[in-house]
Amino acid sequence: KSNLILFCFVCFALPWQCFRALCCKGPPPPRPEYDLVCIGLSGSGKTSLLSQLCSESPENIVSTTGFSIKAVPFQNAILNVKELGGADNIRKYWSRYYQGSQGVIFVLDSASSEDDLETARNELHSALQHPQLCTLPFLILANHQDKPAARSVQEV
Secondary structure, X not given: OHHHHHHHHHHHHOHHHHHHHHHOOOOOOOOOEEEEEEEOOOOOOHHHHHHHHOOOOOOOOOOOOOEEEEEEEXXXXXXXXXXEOXXXXXXXXXXXXXXXXXXXXXXXXXXXXXXXXXXXXXXXXXXXXXXXOOOOOEEEEEEOOOOXXXXXXXXX
């Protein structure tokens, strides 16, 4: 009975706090955010991957010229992904966008030509050795596994 009296007193004295305590849990805690950079040759599927993760329509996807940033929401975190265009004339500027990254997604077309695969390998090795990326986690995604010419993970 004394707890009830104390509770009623507190509720009459501080009605807003009681309302929040009884009816609301307050705003959800902020989800941590992580800044990632997504790189790979043109046509490897970077934009399609991010569109899929953001539940966007896969129609009308065009190659990224320059860069784009997408916030990819997950239940416990938000990934802010900076996608860098993969055209030959843009790749030389990739390193200007690495600062602040906390991880790297490297997308390659597993069904690409031997020459393109060699170019992708060189770009990956360059990124792995870059001072701003060399200590970060890398996800290497062998995309286009549904194509007949796709190489296996071991072949890639």
